[in-house]
Amino acid sequence: MKKPPPTPLPDLDIDAICKALANPVRREILACLREPQAHFGDQELPLDHGVCAGKIDAHCALSQSTVSAHLAVLQKAGLVTSKRVGQWVFFKRNEPVIEAFIAHMNAQL
Structure with missing residues (x-):
């Protein structure tokens, strides 16, 4: 049986990713987005769209401009x-x- 071709890996900017993950607020946003129903279940529109930026602002308890920058x-x-x-x-x-x-990271470190 013929193997299917491997799924192409997305282009990774390792330095940009490491910079993004260096901030605890950004790590918290990513962690909350992993389980949006647990953190943003009160959102009016379905979560399959994603989480509304305003809900993320409220969850972080930071200004809209700060959360937008993150x-x-x-x-x-x-x-x-x-x-x-x-x-x-x-x-x-x-x-x-x-x-x-x-x-x-698993392969390189």
Whole structure:
């Protein structure tokens, strides 16, 4: 039986990912996005869209601009994706990038 071709790995910017993970607030955001129903279950729209930036702001108890800056760093590193729905922006973890980063670190360290 012929093996299927390997799934291509996403492009990883290891330095950007390490920089993003160096901040405890960004690690907390990623941890909460891993189980959005446990942390953001009161969101009106379905969580399959992701988590609304406003819910993340409220959870972090930081200003909107501070949380937006943290989300921008996570997005630039490829750790989260965003989707605009109307006036709202929703964020989700980018699991393929996170898994590839973990695999890379396991292989390199």
